Amino acid sequence: MSRDLLNITPESVWLQRRKWLQWAGAASASGLVMGPGALAQTRTPQVQPIVAMPSVPSALAGAQASDKVTPWKDATTYNNFYEFGTSKEDPYEKAHGLITEPWQLRVEGLVNKPMTFDIDDLRTFAPIEERIYRLRCVEGWSMVIPWLGYSLSKLLAAVEPQGSAKYVAFISKADPNVMPGLGYAGLDWPYTEGLRLDEAMNPLTLLTLGMYGKTLPNQSGAPVRIVVPWKYGFKSAKSIVTIRLTEKQPPTAWNATAPQEYGFYSNVNPDVNHPRWSQATERRLGEGGLFAKRLKTKLFNGYEDEVGQLYAGMDLRRYF
Numbered sequence: 479m480s481r482d483l484l485n486i487t488p489e490s491v492w493l494q495r496r497k498w499l500q501w502a503g504a505a506s507a508s509g510l511v512m513g514p515g516a517l518a519q520t521r522t523p524q525v526q527p528i529v530a531m532p533s534v535p536s537a538l539a540g541a542q543a544s545d546k547v548t549p550w551k552d553a554t555t556y557n558n559f560y561e562f563g564t565s566k567e568d569p570y571e572k573a574h575g576l577i578t579e580p581w582q583l584r585v586e587g588l589v590n591k592p593m594t595f596d597i598d599d600l601r602t603f604a605p606i607e608e609r610i611y612r613l614r615c616v617e618g619w620s621m622v623i624p625w626l627g628y629s630l631s632k633l634l635a636a637v638e639p640q641g642s643a644k645y646v647a648f649i650s651k652a653d654p655n656v657m658p659g660l661g662y663a664g665l666d667w668p669y670t671e672g673l674r675l676d677e678a679m680n681p682l683t684l685l686t687l688g689m690y691g692k693t694l695p696n697q698s699g700a701p702v703r704i705v706v707p708w709k710y711g712f713k714s715a716k717s718i719v720t721i722r723l724t725e726k727q728p729p730t731a732w733n734a735t736a737p738q739e740y741g742f743y744s745n746v747n748p749d750v751n752h753p754r755w756s757q758a759t760e761r762r763l764g765e766g767g768l769f770a771k772r773l774k775t776k777l778f779n780g781y782e783d784e785v786g787q788l789y790a791g792m793d794l795r796r797y798f
Contacts, residue, residue, distance in 0.1 A: 528695055531688040533626050536607035538681055545612065548621040550690050552764035557697050558615065559716060560665060561650070561657040568659065569697035575656040576717070578701040587647075587723035590638035597701050601687055603636075604628040608691075609684060611707040613714070614746045614779045620760045625705050626688030631679040639675065639723050646678040647671070647728035648704060648715035665731050671715040672728040672742070673706065674788075682707055682784055686714075708778040708785045710744045741798035745789070746779040750798045 559569035581597040595603070606626050614620045634646070652668035654660045660667050677683065684705040687694065694700040699716030706713050712732055722728070732740035739753055748758045761770040778785055789797075 528692045530692055531601075531606055531626050533606040533608045533688075533691070536609045538607070538609055538629075545610070545622045546762075546765070547610065548623060548762070548764045553621055553623055553689070554695050554698055556619075556763060558712060559659075559697060559699070560662060561652065561659045561667075561669065561717075562697070563659045564662060564664075572658060573696035576651075576653070576696045576700065577656070578696065578717075581701050581719075583702055583718060583721065585633065585637045585721045585723075588640040588643035588725060589723050590640060591636070593637055595633075600633075600685070600702055604632045606687065611682075611684070611705055612779055613705065613707060613711050614760060614775065616710040616712060616740075616744075616752060616757075618755065618757070618760050619763050620773070620779075621763045623689055624691070625684055625686050626691070627684045627686040627705070629681045630683045630685040630704060631681065633685055633721075634679060634723075637723075642725045643723040644675055645724045645727055646673050646675055647720075647722040647724055648673075648718050649720040649722065650715055651717045651719045665735055668719075669715065669731045670729060670734075671713055672730050673713075675723070676788055677706070677785075680785060680788065682781060708746060708781040710746060712740070713744050743789075743797050745794065745798070746775065747777055747794055747798065748775040749777075750795055 555570045556566045557569040558566070559573065562569045562572040579597055583595045583597075583600060584592070585595070586592040605628065607628055608624050608626055610622060610624045612620055612622050648671045650669040650671075651657075652660055673683070684707075686699070686703045686705045687701065689695075689698060694703065699714075702718055703716040704714050704718065727742060730740075730742060733742050733744075746757075751757050758775055759772040760775050761768075761772060763770075765771070776782070
């Protein structure tokens with residue numbers, strides 16, 4: 479537990495933390511901790527245990543009632559996580575060596591109270607909520623996943639952003655000992671992403687600690703990531719070690735590598751095509767593969783009512 483967090487942690491959070499630790503111990507004793515081979519047809523050992531996470535219902539559930547949740551197996555075996563390779567199967571097959579506990583997340587930059595959080599601090603900082611969000615991949619695939627976490631704004635409020643802070647940068651872990659994809663020359667490492675501060679403070683932006691009622695598996699960004707449901711999936715940085723508030727727009731991995739293809743904002747917009755393919759339709763992962771029914775892609779991935787005001791007056795073709 480970091481010393482600076484002790485100064486702001488209310489008693490209720492400490493009680494919740496104690497309850498979490500007691501619950502996790504009971505889960506382990508009763509067999510709820512998933513050991514090697516416990517997941518359906520897992521080909522590689524789950525070195526870090528995937529533990530059930532208690533949560534409360536969220537008013538920001540996000541998905542439409544007609545949305546069918548993507549099966550766990552599909553959501554955790556078809557991923558973009560270039561630190562482990564460029565194939566969709568690489569993260570599932572190669573991420574098991576990532577050590578996710580202990581883990582620390584540093585929040586720094588233009589803040590009055592920079593802090594370092596241990597992973598158990600993050601899991602008890604605020605009540606864990608379940609939010610069923612759609613996530614749209616730039617290649618045309620989409621998923622519907624029950625994520626676990628709480629609004630990133632709660633964590634950012636605790637560090638007290640300064641008036642000059644305009645952006646939030648996210649820096650992911652880069653460990654060449656366990657991440658074979660770091661040899662890929664197409665991106666600069668470590669992986670970086672960024673949001674405007676008002677985007678990061680929007681209630682939908684989720685500091686994510688689990689999915690499907692469990693802690694995050696390694697291939698899905700363990701132990702902590704963000705989920706920004708109205709943007710393309712690569713904006714939701716995985717395995718974060720640093721959050722930095724800045725005055726100037728921070729460089730981001732894909733925008734720096736191919737700015738003509740990946741804009742800083744990267745909002746889901748069916749009217750702005752990727753230079754090499756249309757973004758007007760999508761296929762839902764787990765619903766028929768290449769034969770899945772094509773769905774019309776919605777502006778802001780269907781979250782226009784919640785986030786459209788953030789971009790009032792902006793030319794969304796220029797600021798893509």
